[in-house]
Amino acid sequence: MFKIFKSTKRLSREAKKIQREVFEKMLNLATSGFGLVAALAWNELIKELVNQYIKPVVGGASGVISLFVYAILITTLAVVVTVNLSELVQKKS
Secondary structure, three states: OHHHHHHHHHHHHHHHHHHHHHHHHHHHHHHHHHHHHHHHHHHHHHHHHHHHHHHHHHOOOOHHHHHHHHHHHHHHHHHHHHHHHHHHHHHHO
C-alpha cells in the first residue's frame, strides 16, 4: 500500500512539473507573438517615415537611399533595445 501511495505522489509531482512547463512555454509563445506584432508595427512606422520625409528630399531615385536609411533606423532601434534589455537583465541577476 505504501508503494502505491509513493508512486501516486511522484506522479502528482511530475504532473505539476509538466503543467508548469506548459504554462511557461505558453507564456514564451505569447510574449514572442506580441513582440512580433510590435516589431511589425515599428516596421510600418519607420517605412512610412522614410516615405514621407526621406523620399521627398532625395527625389525620384530614392529607392536605394530610402532602403539604406530604413536599414540604419531598424539596426539602430534593434541595438538600442537589445542593449537596454541586456542591462535590465543584468540588474535583475
